[in-house]
Amino acid sequence: MVDDHHHEEHPGGLMRWITTTNHKDIGTLYLWFALIMFFIGGIMALIIRAELFQPGLQFVEPQFFNSMTTLHALIMIFGAVMPAFTGLANWLLPMMVGAPDMALPRLNNWSFWLLPFAGVMLLATLFMPGGAPAGGWTMYPPLVLQTGAAFPFLIFSVHLLGISSVLGSINIIATIFNMRAPGMTLMKMPLFVWTMMITAYLLIATVPVLAGAVTMLLTDKYFHTSFFSAAGGGDPVMFQHIFWFFGHPEVYILILPAFGVVSQIIPTFARKPLFGYASMVYATASIAFLSFIVWAHHMFTTGMPLAGELFFMFSTMLIAVPTGVKVFNWTATMWKGSMTFETPMLFAIGFLVMFTIGGFSGLMLAIAPADFQYHDTYFVVAHFHYVLVTGSIYSLLAAAYFWLPKWTGNMYNEKLGKLHFWLSTIFVNLTFFPMHFTGLAGMPRRIPDYPMQFAEFNMMSSIGAFGFGLSQLLFVYIVLQTIRGGRKATAQVWEGAEGLEWTLPSPPPYHSFSTPPEVK
Amino acid sequence: MAYNEEKRNRRIRITAISFGIVALCFYFGFIAIIATH
Numbered sequence A: 001m002v003d004d005h006h007h008e009e010h011p012g013g014l015m016r017w018i019t020t021t022n023h024k025d026i027g028t029l030y031l032w033f034a035l036i037m038f039f040i041g042g043i044m045a046l047i048i049r050a051e052l053f054q055p056g057l058q059f060v061e062p063q064f065f066n067s068m069t070t071l072h073a074l075i076m077i078f079g080a081v082m083p084a085f086t087g088l089a090n091w092l093l094p095m096m097v098g099a100p101d102m103a104l105p106r107l108n109n110w111s112f113w114l115l116p117f118a119g120v121m122l123l124a125t126l127f128m129p130g131g132a133p134a135g136g137w138t139m140y141p142p143l144v145l146q147t148g149a150a151f152p153f154l155i156f157s158v159h160l161l162g163i164s165s166v167l168g169s170i171n172i173i174a175t176i177f178n179m180r181a182p183g184m185t186l187m188k189m190p191l192f193v194w195t196m197m198i199t200a201y202l203l204i205a206t207v208p209v210l211a212g213a214v215t216m217l218l219t220d221k222y223f224h225t226s227f228f229s230a231a232g233g234g235d236p237v238m239f240q241h242i243f244w245f246f247g248h249p250e251v252y253i254l255i256l257p258a259f260g261v262v263s264q265i266i267p268t269f270a271r272k273p274l275f276g277y278a279s280m281v282y283a284t285a286s287i288a289f290l291s292f293i294v295w296a297h298h299m300f301t302t303g304m305p306l307a308g309e310l311f312f313m314f315s316t317m318l319i320a321v322p323t324g325v326k327v328f329n330w331t332a333t334m335w336k337g338s339m340t341f342e343t344p345m346l347f348a349i350g351f352l353v354m355f356t357i358g359g360f361s362g363l364m365l366a367i368a369p370a371d372f373q374y375h376d377t378y379f380v381v382a383h384f385h386y387v388l389v390t391g392s393i394y395s396l397l398a399a400a401y402f403w404l405p406k407w408t409g410n411m412y413n414e415k416l417g418k419l420h421f422w423l424s425t426i427f428v429n430l431t432f433f434p435m436h437f438t439g440l441a442g443m444p445r446r447i448p449d450y451p452m453q454f455a456e457f458n459m460m461s462s463i464g465a466f467g468f469g470l471s472q473l474l475f476v477y478i479v480l481q482t483i484r485g486g487r488k489a490t491a492q493v494w495e496g497a498e499g500l501e502w503t504l505p506s507p508p509p510y511h512s513f514s515t516p517p518e519v520k
Numbered sequence B: 001m002a003y004n005e006e007k008r009n010r011r012i013r014i015t016a017i018s019f020g021i022v023a024l025c026f027y028f029g030f031i032a033i034i035a036t037h
Helices: A013-019 A023-051 A062-097 A105-127 A150-178 A191-222 A236-270 A277-293 A295-302 A306-318 A320-334 A343-366 A368-374 A378-408 A414-440 A452-484 B002-035
Strands: none
Touching: A013 A023, A023 A062, A023 A105, A023 A378, A023 A452, A062 A105, A062 A150, A062 A191, A062 A236, A062 A378, A105 A150, A150 A191, A150 B002, A191 A236, A191 A277, A191 B002, A236 A277, A236 A295, A236 A320, A236 A343, A236 A378, A236 B002, A277 A306, A277 A320, A295 A306, A295 A368, A306 A320, A306 A343, A306 A368, A320 A343, A343 A368, A343 A378, A343 A414, A368 A414, A378 A414, A378 A452, A414 A452
């Protein structure tokens, strides 16, 4: 349990980080871990794009290419984006709700330290007999059962990542329910707190299902069960149903906190309160609910009954309603605001425009008969990268610039920040926009070679990918420069910033609110 | 204050254990349902 009688002394050096139970330290650990994994996953993406720069096989074996697509996805989802949002939650939730720390600080330490072991275990599969997993991040049987010695390590790694997520979620919920300052009612909480709470619910409901599914894969391979083996009376398509019952809410686990971040940033730089706060909360909850009843839209081509196709098509389209509410609310917040365009706002507006592009291509994919054409093509790759890169990653970059002065006490270099935004935005579109065209023309995903007709667009995507990757080195430089020094930040940092975290000095004290603030 | 802190810590413990049980039920329950299906 959290101890209110805090003292400022704590171990220094390496032991500080290993034994820490402080929410800021653990938040920092999560964020650095996520950034490292982002670059490891990014290098894998660049190996993929280098191979696809030209038709034919140039650099890597097809098996290794497939391992890259598989690990890139697993690392970016479980190693980069999810831990990054948990890092933000650790740093910000106690400060936003007026608490001294997270509710369960020791559990918090354990949640984090499971991650490096899981990550190393996953990466170690690259050096195992039979190579790293190569059947796609979705781990569909029977293909995934052909994985060599890496298989149990893949499964155990997913288990560890899942345990970490569930423990982190329990901590987030326990903190929000029990640690709010007097007067901080649920409907007074910042939107980021709301989105993290709903995300935590989604994680607790779905990650155990994934863990169950991969446990069944493990017993199918090593203990002669036949959950997913047709020869033994099982059904491989059932795995797909179970996986996507987890997998679709997972998509919202990756994007709801992004909605929360953007809902904090846009009002600050528009210098207006968020338009439609209550509708934002209800829209988030609606999206979370709907995310549980749309999973089979990933499986339109598996031969479902017509009624199933129709149900999942319409329920998927329904998600556009609460998502539209959010997009219109953000736009209305900016309407007639006294707007300025600092780097966090640029990334937030970039999010708004490009996430919406990803949302629209998602609507196209939701149309079952059309999906028969799009399924497993680069159109799908374009869609989910618009949602996850220009959606989730852009919100994370916006968050980093927004709260970095609060975390470090120093302002970042605004010119370099803006340069980072424009380079990222040009290159990310150069990478992913042509994929819509290659996909519509029929280029399948997860292949190392392709016919000549796709050569030009693939070349553009590869140039864009290397440009985007290199642009992120600028981000690391800006972050390190800000940590080292710079113009001192005030407590409020941004003129339009509102909320409890901005009442604390920059950087905030080791324990945020030893005496709970009164919220009016 | 001491009483409130104790009460809050008990609430935190109950919240954490409840959600932990929910997660475990989802995991084992799910496997059990499919195993007996």
